[in-house]
Amino acid sequence: MTLTEQTVKEVLANITEPDVKKDIISLDLIRDISISDNNLKFTLYVLNPAMHSRKRMEDACRFAIERNFGKEVKVDIDVQLLSKDDQAPEQRKVLPGVKNIIAIASGKGGVGKSTVAANLAAGLAAQGYSVGLVDADIYGPSMPLMFDVEHEKPRTKEINGKNFILPVENYGVKMLSIGFFADTSQAIVWRGPMASKALNQMFTDAHWGPLDFMIIDLPPGTGDIHLSLVQGVPLTGAVVVSTPQNIALADAKKAVSMFQLDAIKVPILGIIENMAYFTPEELPDNKYYIFGREGARNLAVDLDVPFLGEVPIVQSIREAGDVGRPAVLQDETFAGNAFREIIRNFVSQMKTKRGHQMPSNSGV
DSSP: OOOOHHHHHHHHTTOEETTTTEETTTTTOEEEEEEETTEEEEEEEESOOOHHHHHHHHHHHHHHHHHHHOTTSEEEEEEEEOOTTTOOGGGOSSSTTEEEEEEEEOSSTTSSHHHHHHHHHHHHHHTTOOEEEEEOOTTSOOHHHHTTOTTOOOEEEEETTEEEEEOEEETTEEEEEGGGGSOTTOOOOOOHHHHHHHHHHHHHSBOOOSEEEEEEEOOSSSSHHHHHHHHHSOOOEEEEEEOSSHHHHHHHHHHHHHHTSTTTOOOEEEEEEEEEEEOOTTOTTOOBOTTOSSHHHHHHHHHTOOEEEEEEEOHHHHHHHHHTOOGGGSTTOHHHHHHHHHHHHHHHHHHHHHOOOOOTTOOO
């Protein structure tokens, strides 16, 4: 067989992308083919960020070229992860109907990550976006309480002969949480693989339908759940939440570093500072920086990532979470305005980074 661009494509068309189950030529994963004498060079784009998956695809290409053109052909393959901007929906096996999948992370527990995730999801839904929310904090699920659905149980629906979980919905947000499948007083004691499997089922065995945003509330830290997520779910980006104190900032920096690893490469869409300051009701012009001042803002500058805004310590935010109605849904309140400002910055960042086409009924 003569070595030409056309014959190379014909040979590589016999290789199937394992997740999508389509050939790599029809998926446009082979690009920039150049041939000089017996030297062949091309770029192979992969959908799965895991190193073992990249190596398997590269080896398959090398074997196909050698088998059809002979060992004398020298092959140079540049393996790249296909960016989320470049991926068509049909190139995704997991959540193909979801336009943007956003992880909300923190390096440290107790910084208000779940509160931020809940208000981001509810605020986006209030502005006209279709939103899903996965409570991936397996060991401390809080979303059922925060959305006043802690006594709800997801139903199932048969689609094409397979039963799918139907997310619970409130305030326009579709959600799933391990909290729906366990008693509210029951401790969830699972090893890493079991927890990862449960999380995966909330993505693959649920009927989410088309969504503009999927918000994923991660557990704190950088463990098994996080690695399983980035290897199995095509994240658009991550938002990191921190308080301004140094110990929280150190862990937030680790969370940013995890997403920036070569094997992961998930864009950081921004950092949010929670518990930024306290203003007493009787002294509305005073700000008391209990945990430090502008620590997360300065960290964002140091790491060259966007700063999305700050949330003050306000009693109504805690009360809103406890009664199951996110504070962002409160009209013209100090807390609601703080979250709405963050959402405006978040949407602006999405448009800047991705050229994302927002729905026409959005309030942004």
